[in-house]
Amino acid sequence: MHKKRFVDPFFPNRPVDDPDRFSGREIQVDEVADSLFQIANSNPKHTIITGDRGMGKSSLLLQTRMLATGDNRLVNKLDIDIGYDAFNYIIAWHDANYDQTPEHIVSGLLRDLEGNISKLFGKFNLELDLYGLKVGSSVQKEKTVADLVNDFCDIIKKSYKAVIDGKKQGIILFIDELDRVRPDSGIATFFKLATEKLSREGIKKVGFFCAGITGAIQKLEVDHGSVFRTFRDVPIPRLTKSETSDILSTGFCGVGFTFDRIVLDAVFELSSGFPEPVHILGSEMLSEASSKQITIETFNKAKKRVVTDVKKNKLKSLLEKAGYGKYQKILEAMAKYEGPYVPLDFISRHIGYDQKQFSTNISNLIERETITRVDKGVYAFVDPLLKEYIRNFGIINIKDNVDNDEQ
Numbered sequence: 525m526h527k528k529r530f531v532d533p534f535f536p537n538r539p540v541d542d543p544d545r546f547s548g549r550e551i552q553v554d555e556v557a558d559s560l561f562q563i564a565n566s567n568p569k570h571t572i573i574t575g576d577r578g579m580g581k582s583s584l585l586l587q588t589r590m591l592a593t594g595d596n597r598l599v600n601k602l603d604i605d606i607g608y609d610a611f612n613y614i615i616a617w618h619d620a621n622y623d624q625t626p627e628h629i630v631s632g633l634l635r636d637l638e639g640n641i642s643k644l645f646g647k648f649n650l651e652l653d654l655y656g657l658k659v660g661s662s663v664q665k666e667k668t669v670a671d672l673v674n675d676f677c678d679i680i681k682k683s684y685k686a687v688i689d690g691k692k693q694g695i696i697l698f699i700d701e702l703d704r705v706r707p708d709s710g711i712a713t714f715f716k717l718a719t720e721k722l723s724r725e726g727i728k729k730v731g732f733f734c735a736g737i738t739g740a741i742q743k744l745e746v747d748h749g750s751v752f753r754t755f756r757d758v759p760i761p762r763l764t765k766s767e768t769s770d771i772l773s774t775g776f777c778g779v780g781f782t783f784d785r786i787v788l789d790a791v792f793e794l795s796s797g798f799p800e801p802v803h804i805l806g807s808e809m810l811s812e813a814s815s816k817q818i819t820i821e822t823f824n825k826a827k828k829r830v831v832t833d834v835k836k837n838k839l840k841s842l843l844e845k846a847g848y849g850k851y852q853k854i855l856e857a858m859a860k861y862e863g864p865y866v867p868l869d870f871i872s873r874h875i876g877y878d879q880k881q882f883s884t885n886i887s888n889l890i891e892r893e894t895i896t897r898v899d900k901g902v903y904a905f906v907d908p909l910l911k912e913y914i915r916n917f918g919i920i921n922i923k924d925n926v927d928n929d930e931q
C-alpha cells in the first residue's frame with residue numbers, strides 16, 4: 525500500500541516541549557507558576573516535582589523552564605495568571621546521573637549558569653576553576669558538604685549581583701532525575717544547608733526546581749530527615765481519561781486522521797493514566813492504519829505490535845527482573861485482573877496463598893519497580909504494558925515448583 529509520509533505527531537521518547545502538546549496538569553502548572561512568582565518576590569519556594577516513572581516529570585520541568593524564561597504559551601492556554609507580563613529569570617539546568625555527588629551537581633549547574641549569564645551579558649567568569657568546580661580543574665581533595673555549600677553560595681552571590689543589576693528576576697536552578705543520586709551522597713544535607721544560607725544572606729530570588737521518582741525522593745531523606753518538606757512538593761498524578769484522549773485526538777487531528785471514540789476508551793484502559801504508552805500506541809496506530817480512520821481493529825493491531833515487537837525486549841527484561849516462582853505467579857494473577865488496580869485478595873485467591881504468605885514478595889516487587897502500591901491492599905503494574913505482555917506470552921516458568929523462592 526502506498527502511504528503518504530508524515531511527521532509522527534507522537535513522541536514517546538522525549539519530554540513535551542510544545543505547550544500545545546502538553547495535556548492537562550492545570551493544578552501542577554499553577555503551582556510551579558506560583559513558585560516562580562514567590563521567588564521573584566523574595567519568598568523562595570523551592571519546588572520538587574515527584575511522580576512515578578514515566579509520568580511526565582521532565583515534561584513539567586521543561587515547561588517550567590520555558591515559563592521561567594518568558595514563554596507564556598502554556599499559561600495562556602490554561603488561562604493562568606502569573607502576576608507578571610512574563611518571567612525573565614536566568615536559569616541553569618543539570619540532569620543528575622547515577623553515582624553523582626552533590627559536587628557534580630553543583631558543578632554542572634554552575635557551569636551552565638556561567639554560560640547562560642555570558643550569553644546575556646558578555647563573557648562572565650565565575651572562576652569555577654578556583655573552586656575546583658570546572659571540568660578538568662586540578663583535582664582537589666574531596667570537599668565536605670559544608671565546604672561545598674560555602675563555595676556554592678559564594679559563587680551564587682557573585683552571579684546574583686550581575687543578574688539583579690541586569691534587570692533579571694533572579695536565578696532558577698533546575699535539576700532533573702534527582703532520584704538517580706544516592707541517598708548517602710549528602711545531597712539532602714546540601715539542599716538544607718544551601719537554601720538556609722542563601723536565605724540568611726538575603727539572596728532570596730534564587731530557587732531550586734527538581735524532579736524525581738516518588739519513592740526514591742523519600743529515600744534521599746535518609747541523609748537529612750524531611751528536607752523535602754521544606755520544598756513545595758508538586759506530585760504528578762496519573763492522567764485522566766479526558767487528558768489521555770486529548771493527547772490522542774491532538775495527535776491524530778494534527779495529521780488529518782479521524783478516529784472512533786471507542787479507541788480512546790481502549791487506550792485509556794491499557795495505559796492506565798501513564799502518558800508514555802499513549803504516545804507509543806498513538807504512533808503505532810498511525811502506522812498500522814489502513815485508511816485515515818483509526819478503528820478498534822487498528823488499536824488491536826497496534827497493541828499487539830507494541831508488546832510483540834516495539835517494547836518486547838524491555839518488557840521481557842522487566843519480567844525477568846521481577847524474580848521467579850511466586851513472583852511470577854503474582855504477576856500472572858495481576859495480569860488476569862480486568863482493571864489496572866488489582867486488590868490483594870484477588871491475587872491471594874488466584875495463587876492460593878494467604879496474604880501473609882506472600883507479603884514479602886509484594887514488597888520485593890515494589891522494590892524492584894515491577895509493581896506499585898496504589899492504595900492499601902491495591903497494586904498496579906509500574907509499566908501498564910507488562911500486563912498485556914504477560915497476556916500474550918505468559919510468565920516465565922522456570923523453577924515452577926519453587927514456591928518459597930527468595931523468601
Ligand SMILES: Nc1ncnc2c1ncn2[C@@H]1O[C@H](COP(=O)(O)OP(=O)(O)OP(=O)(O)O)[C@@H](O)[C@H]1O
Binds near residue numbers: 535537548581771799
Ligand atoms: N502532560 C503531557 N501531555 C502529553 N504528553 C506527555 C505529558 N507528560 C508527559 N508526556 C509524554 O510522556 C512521556 C514521558 O514523559 P517524561 O519524560 O516527561 O516523564 P518522566 O516522568 O520524566 O519520566 P522518567 O521517570 O523516565 O524520567 C514522554 O513521551 C512525554 O512526551
Ligand SMILES: [Mg+2]
Binds near residue numbers: 581582583700701
Ligand atoms: Mg524524566
